[in-house]
Amino acid sequence: MDLLDYHRGRLSPRRLRVLIRHLPRESALVRALHGEAAEWGLTEHLLAGAVDELAVGNWLFVTANSGEQADPPPRPRPVPRPGVEPEPDPAATPAEIAAFFGAPARGGD
Template sequence: MARALGAEPGGILSLDALLEEHSEAIEYDLIVLGLRLRMLGTDVLGWADLRSIVKHLPLESALLRTMYPEGSRWRTAEHLLADVADSLRWLAWARTDDGRRGRNMPEPIVRPGRKSTRERVGTATELDQMNDFLGWND
């Protein structure tokens, strides 16, 4: 019956688990909206309301900063600046003797959630994936 009404099973249990782990951050996000966690289960703030709020929190919300501390600091602007810095370093390197010989390439700025190039370069699987991407395995 719940599916017929558009509800998903386990919604309250999922929210409860999220509340157990991140209650302080959720409380803060609710305070910003003029609500309180103690209102949960009343006509002012139902479980469906909380689900909608949590599902559509902005990127700068306390919950997302708590759940993804490293990644939440990097927005589009930070990624673009890192790309610009990497490009400038690569261009400067390309004009050196090392660049002409293809050695000692500068290490890109490590982005959140990614390993440094030195930690991930050189495996056969990744080389095969790159060759597939470039169309060289056809």
């Protein structure tokens, strides 16, 4: 396909628009317009979500089965996704929970 056919009158504007809209994710134009996000489709986002949920499940299992005196393992970070800024950890620290309920925080927390 020659893009000069558009200027020669052999390629309609509608046909050109359809061709551009249906370019594959690997095309140079799509990568130039969308950057790294062009490489992430529905499958990649679903897999990243599954990995995140599995990591949280494993973290909860290890945390629940650790000794009371053991330091808790760090909460897993989500898989970075293009175009999405990581959200801050919503979990409160033991000191924040104690302050909320008006109880003094324990020394080691």
